[in-house]
Amino acid sequence: MARRLKLGILISGRGSNLQALIDACADPGFPAEIALVVSNKADAKGLERAATASIPTRVIDHRGFASRTEFDSALNDALNDAAVDLVCLAGFMRLLGAEFVRAWHDRLINIHPSLLPAFRGLHTHERALEAGVKLTGCTVHFVRADVDNGPIIVQAAVPVLDTDTPDSLAARVLVAEHACYPAAVRWIAEDRVSIVDDRVVLRDGSTPEAPVFSPCVTTTRRYTP
Ligand code: 4DW
Ligand code: GAR
Numbered sequence: 001m002a003r004r005l006k007l008g009i010l011i012s013g014r015g016s017n018l019q020a021l022i023d024a025c026a027d028p029g030f031p032a033e034i035a036l037v038v039s040n041k042a043d044a045k046g047l048e049r050a051a052t053a054s055i056p057t058r059v060i061d062h063r064g065f066a067s068r069t070e071f072d073s074a075l076n077d078a079l080n081d082a083a084v085d086l087v088c089l090a091g092f093m094r095l096l097g098a099e100f101v102r103a104w105h106d107r108l109i110n111i112h113p114s115l116l117p118a119f120r121g122l123h124t125h126e127r128a129l130e131a132g133v134k135l136t137g138c139t140v141h142f143v144r145a146d147v148d149n150g151p152i153i154v155q156a157a158v159p160v161l162d163t164d165t166p167d168s169l170a171a172r173v174l175v176a177e178h179a180c181y182p183a184a185v186r187w188i189a190e191d192r193v194s195i196v197d198d199r200v201v202l203r204d205g206s207t208p209e210a211p212v213f214s215p216c217v218t219t220t221r222r223y224t225p
Contacts, residue, residue, distance in 0.1 A: 005189040006035040008084035010075070010092035015046020016174060017090040017111055017181050022053045024182035031189035036082035038075060040094050056082065062094055072100040079104075086188060089143065090181070098145050106195060108143040109188070111181050113173050115139060115155055120148035125166040125173070134160055136169065138177045140184035142195070151200045153184040153193060 007025075009018050018037060024030050037050040038058045050057045058078050065071040071094070079087060089110040101108065114124040116139040119131075128136040137157040144150035156176040160169060187193050187202065194203045 002031070004030075005032040005185075006083055006085045007032050007185065008036045008038065008079040008082060008087045009034055009046075009050075010087060010089050011037060011039045011044050011046040012041050012093040013044050013046065013091050015044060015049045015090065017177055018046045019049050020178035020181055021088065021090070021185065022049060022055070024185070026053075030182070030186065032086070032185050035084050036078065038078055040071075040092070046090070068095070068097055069099065072097050076100060076103060086185070088181070088185065095147065096143070101143055101145055104143075106142060109140060109153065109184060110143050110148075110150075111177055112139045112141065112148055113170065113177065115157065116141060116148060116152065123166075125169045128160060129164060129166060129169065136160055136173060138173055138180055140180050142200075144198075151195050151198055153187065153200050154180045156180050 007021065009021060011018055021034060025033050034050070034053075034055050036056050036058065037046065038060055039047050040060055040062045042059045042061060047057050047059070060071065060074050060078060062068075062071045065074065075096075085107065087104050087108045089108070092110075096108075112120075112124070113136075114120075114128065115135070115137040118133070119127050119136070125136070135157045137155055139155045140153045141148075142150040142153065156179065158169075158173050158176050164172075192203050194201050
């Protein structure tokens with residue numbers, strides 16, 4: 001098989017999206033591998049998940065740095081030392097500066113628990129319930145200088161139920177996140193993703209296989225445009 005894309009995963013906590021990527025990479029046919037997991041928090045549960053999978057980990061605690069720029073620079077060095085090709089933010093909660101974002105331009109992606117551009121920022125599920133939307137979901141996108149903004153790689157829609165609480169909605173959206181993140185990484189690793197006018201276009205022009213979710217059923221359908 002061709003060389004696998006080397007991923008650097010940045011986390012701050014639970015790491016369930018990291019786990020989804022660990023599980024995807026465990027398949028020898030998956031075109032990416034995790035070279036390094038970095039957490040800015042020493043007690044992040046995701047660090048245990050990485051250790052269990054024998055993946056190298058680093059803790060880079062932002063509190064040990066005099067400035068954000070120095071923290072970003074330490075992160076950058078760790079990722080380069082591990083020869084990372086693609087950086088995946090997976091519940092990483094520190095704002096990265098413009099210099100870091102520029103250095104990793106088109107090689108830095110994030111997962112966000114809403115259908116962007118709706119509900120940028122925090123407390124997305126509370127806000128979706130407050131707004132009364134009937135569909136929400138998740139988005140994997142390239143990171144740009146503006147937070148929660150950048151070319152969208154994949155989205156999945158998830159129904160909102162009348163009985164939902166923020167926690168029940170978050171749990172349903174998380175199922176979608178765990179399918180979308182490996183799908184986005186696969187497309188990038190297979191070199192199918194190009195960016196034209198700051199939008200993602202799949203290089204071969206084919207219709208992507210994308211995850212589609214309903215409350216009870218998780219399936220994979222082919223989009224028909
Ligand atoms: C995000 C954006 C801002 C903060 C936390 C999370 C969403 C994902 C993300 C992480 N780092 C990023 C992004 C992004 O989309 N774009 C860039 N960097 N450039 C945030 O403001 N966090 C604050 C700290 C929270 C905490 O430590 O609990 C902060 O001051 O950094
Ligand atoms: C996920 O729901 C992810 O979409 C969200 O944090 C959670 C991390 O969970 N990210 C953001 O809100 C970024 N703006 P995890 O640590 O279990 O992957």
